[in-house]
Amino acid sequence: MSLCIATNLGDIVMWSPTLNQLETIGTINNGISAMCWSPDQELVVMTTMTNTLLMMTHDLDPITELPMHPDEFGEAAFVNVGWGKKETQFHGSEGKQAATQSKIVTSSTVSGKDDLIPRISWRGDGQYFVINSINPQTGSRVLRVWTRECQLYSTSESASGIEWATSWKPSGGLVAVIQKGPTACTVSFIEKNGLYHGSFNLPANKDQILVKDLTWNTDSSLLAVWIDHLADDNDPQHMLSTGWFHKMLIMF
Numbered sequence: 027m028s029l030c031i032a033t034n035l036g037d038i039v040m041w042s043p044t045l046n047q048l049e050t051i052g053t054i055n056n057g058i059s060a061m062c063w064s065p066d067q068e069l070v071v072m073t074t075m076t077n078t079l080l081m082m083t084h085d086l087d088p089i090t091e092l093p094m095h096p097d098e099f100g101e102a103a104f105v106n107v108g109w110g111k112k113e114t115q116f117h118g119s120e121g122k123q124a125a126t127q128s129k130i131v132t133s134s135t136v137s138g139k140d141d142l143i144p145r146i147s148w149r150g151d152g153q154y155f156v157i158n159s160i161n162p163q164t165g166s167r168v169l170r171v172w173t174r175e176c177q178l179y180s181t182s183e184s185a186s187g188i189e190w191a192t193s194w195k196p197s198g199g200l201v202a203v204i205q206k207g208p209t210a211c212t213v214s215f216i217e218k219n220g221l222y223h224g225s226f227n228l229p230a231n232k233d234q235i236l237v238k239d240l241t242w243n244t245d246s247s248l249l250a251v252w253i254d255h256l257a258d259d260n261d262p263q264h265m266l267s268t269g270w271f272h273k274m275l276i277m278f
Contacts, residue, residue, distance in 0.1 A: 032061040034075060038086065052086045062146035062155065069174070071155055073144045077162070081176045090176045094144070095162060100171065100178040102219040136166055137189055137206065139236055150196030150246075154179065154218065158192040158203065169201060169216055180220035188214070191239050197246040204237045211235060213251065228253070 031039045036054040038061075041047070057075035063084075064070070072080045073094055081089045136142070144159035153174050161168040167189065169182035187206040194201045200215040200223055211232035214225040228235070228251065236254040243250070 030061075030063065030070075032058040032072065034058060036074075054080065060144040060146050060157075062148060064148055064152040064155070064174070065150060066152050069152075071146055071148075071157075071172075071176075073146070073157065073159065077159075079157070079172075079176070092176060094157065094159060094170075096178055098178065099220070100180040101173075102171075102180040136160065137187070140167075140190060143190065145190050145192040147192050147194040147201065149194045149198050150244075151198060154194075156192065156194055156201050156216075158188070158190060169203065169220070171201075171218055171220065180218065182216050182220045183222055185214070185222070189237065191237050191252075193240040193242055193249070195242050195246050196244055199246075202240050202242070202249060204240065206232055211237065213240070213249070230255070 027043065029041045029043065031041060033039070034057050036057045037050050038052040038054070038058070040049045040051050042049075054072065054074060056078065058072050059075050060073045062071055068084050069089075070082050070084065070086070072082070074080065077094045079092045079094045081091075083089060140160075142160050144157055146155060146157050148155040154171055155174075156169055156171050158167055158169050160166070164184065166184065166186075168184070169188075169192070171179040171181075173179050185205065189204040189206060191204045192201065198218075200217060203214050203216060205212050205214040205225065209232070210227040211230065212225040212227050215223040217223045228237070230253065234256050236256060237251060238254055239252040241250050241252075242248065
């Protein structure tokens with residue numbers, strides 16, 4: 027077993043814990059801003075410091091290189107059937123519920139604490155992955171869903187306060203992201219087709235916390251939220267069930 031590490035200078039390094047050895051196995055000339063392996067370890071996706079998307083095999087043989095911020099929406103673009111409202115558009119396998127979800131308010135700003143680094147998360151079956159990145163046209167974060175063949179599938183609705191923490195629910199239904207609004211810090215959910223699917227508030231004052239990361243357990247029944255409480259020296263991790271009850275608070 028080895029740990030694969032990417033640097034922003036573009037080096038891809040393998041570390042063997044048993045031998046305690048580092049080996050540079052490749053270099054991306056444009057630097058690496060994010061990297062994530064597929065669940066089956068057959069593919070690796072990277073974003074570069076020049077806003078390109080790379081997909082490679084497990085042997086780091088290039089498969090494709092694309093712009094990370096294409097102009098088009100993607101394969102799941104809404105089909106307008108003539109009435110001009112989202113309620114009358116086709117929404118694919120997500121069904122009619124997607125049509126009734128409220129749209130979040132647009133914004134061209136990000137948090138002052140945002141590191142501006144992309145985040146990549148794969149769906150549990152490895153058929154799709156999502157990239158949460160800064161849209162250079164708006165200055166706000168946007169989520170783009172890509173297929174395993176590196177075809178753009180969808181682009182999320184513009185949203186106010188979307189932050190970097192991103193985790194695709196392994197069962198495949200929703201992508202969880204953090205959103206800070208005027209009164210609360212919430213976990214918001216985005217569907218594969220880019221539509222907003224609802225949210226719940228975190229049990230903390232939005233001005234006193236910084237959410238560092240999100241992660242699901244393997245059966246999608248629990249969502250862990252890593253929170254840095256800015257007002258004290260403790261660093262708690264909240265665990266919530268899929269019914270969104272506060273299950274556990276771990277201080278470390």
